[in-house]
Amino acid sequence: MHVGTRLLELIRLRGxxxxxxxxxxxxxxxxxxxxxxxxxxREASLQPGICxxxxxxxxxxxxxxxxxxxxxxxxxxxxxxxRGALPRTPAVEILDxxxxxxxxxxxxxxxxxxxAAFEIVGPPAASxxxxxxxxLRAQGAGLVIVDGAVDRVAxxxxxxxxxxxxxxxxxxxxFDEVVLAGRALAAKLMLPVYDPRQPVVHVRGAxxxxxxxxxxxxxxxxxxxxxxxxxxxAGGRTFLGLLERARLRTARPLSVAALTVNAVGRERAYDPxxxxxxxxxxxxxxxxxxxxxxxx
Amino acid sequence: xxxxxxxxxxxxxxxxxxxLREQIAPAGAYGRRVFGALRAxxxxxxxxxxxxxxRIVRAAATLEPERIDALARRLRATPDVTPAIARxxxxxxxDDPDFLELLRLCDAVRETDAxxxxxxxxxxxxxxxxxxxxxxxxxxxxxxxxxxxDDAFDRAxxxxxxxxxxxxxxxxTARGRLYERVARALGREAITDxxxxxxxxxxxxxxxxxxxxxxxxxxxxxxxxELDEDALAALERREAAREALAHVEExxxxxxxxIVRDGAADLERTCSALxxxxxxxxxxxxxxxxxxxxxxxxxxxxxxxxxxRFLPLEERLRDAGRTYVPISLDLHGTAVVTGPNMGGKxxxxxxxxxxxxxxxxxxxxxxxxxxxxxxxxxxxxxxxxAAGGDDEGLLSSFAREVIHLRVxxxxxxxxxxxxxxxxxxxxxxSEGKALLVAVLAEVRRRGACALAxxxxxxxxxxxxxAHFVVRGLREVPRGINAGDLRGALEALARAMDYSVLPAxxxxxxxxxxxxxxxxxxxxxxxxxxxxxxxxAERRAAEKAAPPVE
Numbered sequence: 001m002h003v004g005t006r007l008l009e010l011i012r013l014r015g016x017x018x019x020x021x022x023x024x025x026x027x028x029x030x031x032x033x034x035x036x037x038x039x040x041x042r043e044a045s046l047q048p049g050i051c052x053x054x055x056x057x058x059x060x061x062x063x064x065x066x067x068x069x070x071x072x073x074x075x076x077x078x079x080x081x082x083r084g085a086l087p088r089t090p091a092v093e094i095l096d097x098x099x100x101x102x103x104x105x106x107x108x109x110x111x112x113x114x115x116a117a118f119e120i121v122g123p124p125a126a127s128x129x130x131x132x133x134x135x136l137r138a139q140g141a142g143l144v145i146v147d148g149a150v151d152r153v154a155x156x157x158x159x160x161x162x163x164x165x166x167x168x169x170x171x172x173x174x175f176d177e178v179v180l181a182g183r184a185l186a187a188k189l190m191l192p193v194y195d196p197r198q199p200v201v202h203v204r205g206a207x208x209x210x211x212x213x214x215x216x217x218x219x220x221x222x223x224x225x226x227x228x229x230x231x232x233x234a235g236g237r238t239f240l241g242l243l244e245r246a247r248l249r250t251a252r253p254l255s256v257a258a259l260t261v262n263a264v265g266r267e268r269a270y271d272p273x274x275x276x277x278x279x280x281x282x283x284x285x286x287x288x289x290x291x292x293x294x295x296x
Numbered sequence: 297x298x299x300x301x302x303x304x305x306x307x308x309x310x311x312x313x314x315x316l317r318e319q320i321a322p323a324g325a326y327g328r329r330v331f332g333a334l335r336a337x338x339x340x341x342x343x344x345x346x347x348x349x350x351r352i353v354r355a356a357a358t359l360e361p362e363r364i365d366a367l368a369r370r371l372r373a374t375p376d377v378t379p380a381i382a383r384x385x386x387x388x389x390x391d392d393p394d395f396l397e398l399l400r401l402c403d404a405v406r407e408t409d410a411x412x413x414x415x416x417x418x419x420x421x422x423x424x425x426x427x428x429x430x431x432x433x434x435x436x437x438x439x440x441x442x443x444x445x446d447d448a449f450d451r452a453x454x455x456x457x458x459x460x461x462x463x464x465x466x467x468x469t470a471r472g473r474l475y476e477r478v479a480r481a482l483g484r485e486a487i488t489d490x491x492x493x494x495x496x497x498x499x500x501x502x503x504x505x506x507x508x509x510x511x512x513x514x515x516x517x518x519x520x521x522e523l524d525e526d527a528l529a530a531l532e533r534r535e536a537a538r539e540a541l542a543h544v545e546e547x548x549x550x551x552x553x554x555i556v557r558d559g560a561a562d563l564e565r566t567c568s569a570l571x572x573x574x575x576x577x578x579x580x581x582x583x584x585x586x587x588x589x590x591x592x593x594x595x596x597x598x599x600x601x602x603x604x605r606f607l608p609l610e611e612r613l614r615d616a617g618r619t620y621v622p623i624s625l626d627l628h629g630t631a632v633v634t635g636p637n638m639g640g641k642x643x644x645x646x647x648x649x650x651x652x653x654x655x656x657x658x659x660x661x662x663x664x665x666x667x668x669x670x671x672x673x674x675x676x677x678x679x680x681x682a683a684g685g686d687d688e689g690l691l692s693s694f695a696r697e698v699i700h701l702r703v704x705x706x707x708x709x710x711x712x713x714x715x716x717x718x719x720x721x722x723x724x725x726s727e728g729k730a731l732l733v734a735v736l737a738e739v740r741r742r743g744a745c746a747l748a749x750x751x752x753x754x755x756x757x758x759x760x761x762a763h764f765v766v767r768g769l770r771e772v773p774r775g776i777n778a779g780d781l782r783g784a785l786e787a788l789a790r791a792m793d794y795s796v797l798p799a800x801x802x803x804x805x806x807x808x809x810x811x812x813x814x815x816x817x818x819x820x821x822x823x824x825x826x827x828x829x830x831x832a833e834r835r836a837a838e839k840a841a842p843p844v845e
Binding site: 002032036075086092095106108113149168271289 | 373391392393396439441442443444445455460461464484485486487488489490491493494495511513515516518538541542545546806
């Protein structure tokens with residue numbers, strides 16, 4: 001099974017022209033998933049463009065210094081990356097500037113002319129991501145893949161984006177914790193849209209757990225509506241607890257297409273098949289393992 | 297643009313120097329550098345200051361604002377290539393983003409020169425080095441904003457790229473064969489990544505040859521494919537081809553960098569000239585936007601103008617839907633301006649200061665006509681003099697004013713302009729007046745200029761200074777609801793004649809203070825009591841005065 005192709009099918013079924021790959025933490029396999037979609041898009045003759053929120057695709061993890069996968073972009077692939085991350089050879093075609101600054105220089109929109117290893121450095125803020133996505137589309141990208149951070153995708157993803165959730169084991173103490181983290185992130189990003197015919201309270205900005213609980217205590221039946229799912233300032237067990245006690249809803253729902261797993265971490269690893277099955281069951285999402293070429 | 301010695305802190309604040317600086321700020325990086333080094337003209341520079349202002353006014357009459365704005369947008373987006381020029385001059389090989397930015401510079405210079413070509417005495421920004429660079433970089437142009445180290449730069453590039461592509465394809469084929477073989481052996485559709493997971497349960501016959509275990513677990517293996525001899529040889533050939541391509545690309549970059557290096561001095565001049573043009577065009581837009589005129593710059597210490605405006609106030613009034621009334625003034629040496637509260641005495645001082653300030657920077661002035669001398673200091677004393685150092689917070693208002701006066705008089709300046717806004721208003725009127733008279737006399741003795749706004753009677757006469765009055769209220773507005781501040785201010789503006797005229801005789805200044813207090817909603821009984829007290833005082837004074845024979 002070609003996981004990239006399956007993921008691309010799910011993305012296209014949703015009519016999405018942008019896909020955001022977000023993770024439960026570091027080393028969740030986001031870049032590997034993005035690469036798989038990139039390859040599938042290329043095979044489908046869908047001009048792909050790649051960008052990132054923050055810094056990704058570097059040859060070494062900038063935090064712990066261990067080896068991390070790079071993007072090896074085929075000729076014709078569009079990419080947005082910072083000046084300091086542009087490969088020198090083979091020369092890339094610089095198509096446009098964005099005036100968005102990063103710690104390694106301004107972000108350029110470019111096209112790979114030969115197979116070139118890229119580090120993808122993106123804008124740190126959502127507004128910049130929107131601009132970069134539009135710039136990639138303006139250059140003809142049929143599908144833009146954003147290797148991104150979960151808290152910064154919402155502002156952009158609500159428009160015509162699909163989300164792939166990558167679940168990894170890094171930083172989780174047990175298998176149950178891994179599943180819980182994946183379930184909580186999926187539940188959060190799939191927060192249902194509110195029903196305007198029913199009682200509702202709109203919360204501007206971040207929704208703190210204590211506020212959610214206080215509002216729920218006032219009227220358990222009332223919908224508590226955030227602007228988008230990432231405005232709920234809670235994750236993991238706390239978020240799932242809130243979901244049980246409050247009718248959390250969103251004004252702008254996100255479109256989650258699938259979930260992927262990376263069962264092998266640096267400190268610990270779990271059975272890939274078991275992890276895939278458990279997460280598929282816990283979230284109700286189509287689940288894939290790019291490494292094991294498996295689906296659930 | 298720095299106020300430097302020209303303005304003290306209080307003057308910079310009162311005259312809103314920051315506002316002026318913002319209005320004439322250039323758009324681009326080169327302009328900002330030139331702008332940052334701008335200094336005011338000083339006495340002796342009259343001809344140069346006049347020429348500068350006249351040149352701006354001529355351009356303002358010639359150039360279309362829309363074209364200047366379009367060029368400003370271009371300059372704003374033009375990156376600063378001076379670091380790249382410096383690196384090339386030091387022998388560094390530049391990278392492709394550098395060439396893109398240099399190409400943008402070429403475009404910006406071409407547009408600027410085209411715009412300024414209609415203007416006879418404009419400097420040309422471009423030069424031979426830029427022309428050569430533009431020609432050299434042109435093959436790399438991609439659309440409006442792009443650059444690529446195109447094959448057209450060197451035939452060897454195309455050859456090296458073809459070789460690289462062939463080697464890459466050969467490697468992909470060799471590796472692909474290997475991946476396919478392993479995928480087939482594992483019963484998979486494809487293997488797409490370097491590392492992959494195999495479940496032990498799916499391996500009844502063990503791993504196929506050429507697969508290396510990276511990590512083992514009870515139920516699965518993390519594996520990667522070891523390249524076979526064919527794939528390794530193809531990889532080696534690809535690396536060689538890549539190295540050869542890198543060499544050719546670097547050779548082309550080095551050649552382009554050498555053009556930058558050889559023309560570095562001329563390119564730096566171009567950047568400075570472009571910065572100068574940016575600064576100049578921002579000044580032209582300022583003159584157009586605010587209808588400024590070239591002042592006559594004279595060697596005397598004077599500020600004389602017709603239809604002068606204090607632009608920041610004019611803008612604020614316009615935003616509030618009100619009209620600014622331009623004023624005229626002829627200040628030679630020292631003068632006193634008196635008149636009612638809210639009649640525009642402070643605005644008169646500020647207008648005077650702004651016109652002197654613009655002239656000092658060689659800018660057109662916001663007046664129909666102006667005749668201005670250059671000052672090497674403009675000081676502001678009185679209202680608006682904020683506490684300076686730590687100790688000043690402990691001083692009374694009067695003490696602070698005295699300290700600032702002392703500093704202003706001690707500054708080793710050839711020709712100061714002192715603007716005194718109700719100086720010494722917080723001390724006893726007799727001594728305050730005596731001090732103000734003495735200050736004006738001292739300024740006159742130094743051959744400088746001072747304009748003092750005051751409510752104190754008889755200052756002009758005692759100091760031998762010219763006396764101007766703000767005409768004041770034509771009538772006291774009636775029927776304004778107490779507490780309706782906006783209504784009161786609008787009524788006041790309608791009733792106030794802001795004209796500044798030479799005073800007739802030695803009339804005592806009228807402040808219209810009680811009328812204003814009433815208009816602004818002060819309790820009527822308080823105002824009535826004040827009127828009664830004033831009447832009684834005047835009667836007593838009349839009785840005490842010796843009978844006129």
